[in-house]
Amino acid sequence: MMLFQKLVKRLLALVMTMLILMLVVFFGIIYYDGEETLQDEIIIDWDPETLVLNNPLAPKEVKEGYLLLSASSQYMGPLNKESKQRYSGNNLSCTNCHLNGGTMSGAASWIGIVDRFPQFGGRANKEGSLIDRINGCMERSMNGKAFPEDATQMKAMIAYMKWLDKGIPKLNSKNFKGYPKIEAPSFAVDMEKGRSIYTIECIVCHGQNGEGIRYNDTKKGYQYPPLWGSDTYNDGAGMNRVLTAAAFIKNNMPYLQASWENPKLTDEEAYHVAGYINSFPRPKKENKKMDYPDKKLKPVSTPYGPWTDNFSAKQHKYGPFPPIIDYYQKNFGLKKIK
Numbered sequence: 001m002m003l004f005q006k007l008v009k010r011l012l013a014l015v016m017t018m019l020i021l022m023l024v025v026f027f028g029i030i031y032y033d034g035e036e037t038l039q040d041e042i043i044i045d046w047d048p049e050t051l052v053l054n055n056p057l058a059p060k061e062v063k064e065g066y067l068l069l070s071a072s073s074q075y076m077g078p079l080n081k082e083s084k085q086r087y088s089g090n091n092l093s094c095t096n097c098h099l100n101g102g103t104m105s106g107a108a109s110w111i112g113i114v115d116r117f118p119q120f121g122g123r124a125n126k127e128g129s130l131i132d133r134i135n136g137c138m139e140r141s142m143n144g145k146a147f148p149e150d151a152t153q154m155k156a157m158i159a160y161m162k163w164l165d166k167g168i169p170k171l172n173s174k175n176f177k178g179y180p181k182i183e184a185p186s187f188a189v190d191m192e193k194g195r196s197i198y199t200i201e202c203i204v205c206h207g208q209n210g211e212g213i214r215y216n217d218t219k220k221g222y223q224y225p226p227l228w229g230s231d232t233y234n235d236g237a238g239m240n241r242v243l244t245a246a247a248f249i250k251n252n253m254p255y256l257q258a259s260w261e262n263p264k265l266t267d268e269e270a271y272h273v274a275g276y277i278n279s280f281p282r283p284k285k286e287n288k289k290m291d292y293p294d295k296k297l298k299p300v301s302t303p304y305g306p307w308t309d310n311f312s313a314k315q316h317k318y319g320p321f322p323p324i325i326d327y328y329q330k331n332f333g334l335k336k337i338k
């Protein structure tokens with residue numbers, strides 16, 4: 001009898017322990033989810049060697065995707081030995097604009113990007129996939145050509161973007177999509193102010209003629225990417241719009257001195273310098289007339305026509321933008337920010 005009682009006691013103890021364990025696991029999961037939001041507050045340095053390239057937990061395809069995105073010229077551009085592998089037309093890398101491997105908030109981060117597509121895009125006036133969106137940057141920012149839908153490179157780039165959401169710690173204080181918007185000034189770009197800001201804040205890295213600085217190793221692209229001239233984004237790219245470029249610049253440049261939390265330039269300074277860098281010649285995109293089939297959806301600072309308004313080409317390029325923004329608000333009920 002004693003033995004039986006002991007057994008029952010032990011069994012009870014066992015059941016209790018299991019119950020406690022289950023509760024611990026259950027609340028653990030809930031608490032862990034809460035932890036993830038807390039992790040958003042943690043800032044960890046971007047170190048692609050440990051986080052991606054030498055990370056045993058990162059699949060091979062993810063590493064390949066990262067190389068395509070961060071050393072684009074060698075892996076899919078002019079520096080690739082095989083002409084068939086050349087899709088991008090300049091020596092930029094995707095990560096020259098999508099900083100820190102696409103994890104930087106305030107620099108059109110790729111964190112959460114897979115869940116944001118398919119998405120309506122005015123440029124094509126239809127619901128577009130993530131593949132379409134990447135090809136948009138291929139044809140414009142990279143001044144190259146689109147990948148076929150089923151290209152292994154496309155799959156690898158998207159595998160990397162997907163992996164960002166679970167494979168690495170949150171690297172920024174906020175998961176900010178796009179760019180934090182700037183206030184469009186009530187005046188046009190002042191070229192003299194732009195030039196002077198460029199000389200003080202940008203010239204050391206991007207050069208006297210916006211040509212950037214290449215790596216000593218000729219097998220590699222740019223250490224400091226070019227802003228104008230023949231080897232950079234073309235005139236159909238988002239960065240060629242003054243308001244878009246100003247938003248990028250304010251939150252990210254000068255490099256390592258400015259961030260979204262802690263910008264260096266004011267909205268106005270970013271605006272003048274954006275107008276200045278976009279005043280120089282750059283590669284031309286063909287068929288831009290076909291962009292935005294519904295012309296009223298064209299961002300106000302798109303510098304090429306046709307438009308559905310009577311503002312001059314000069315005003316669409318250099319502002320002032322508030323009158324154009326008001327026009328679309330009044331006539332079409334559209335709230336435009338760029």
Ligand code: HEC
Nearest residue numbers: 095096097099201202205223224225226227249253254255
């Ligand atoms: C300390 C060097 C440095 C300074 C100063 C600097 N940049 Fe940059 N800039 C960079 C680097 C490096 C990148 C690419 C970032 C990367 O690949 O992680 C970049 C990228 C850019 C890009 C996007 C890529 C491209 O080629 O178009 C623009 C636009 C840009 N910078 C504009 C500016 C402007 C305007 C200023 C002055 C307000 C400025 N930068 C100051 C180093 C610098």
Ligand code: HEC
Nearest residue numbers: 092093094097108133134137138141177178179233238239
């Ligand atoms: C010269 C700068 C530049 C380069 C280089 C560049 N992009 Fe972009 N990208 C942009 C801009 C500007 C946007 C629009 C950001 C905005 O207005 O919110 C954008 C948007 C995107 C988006 C959509 C982001 C979102 O939140 O909706 C994706 C995805 C993307 N780019 C991928 C790429 C890939 C992949 C490459 C290389 C093949 C690349 N980009 C090269 C400037 C660039």
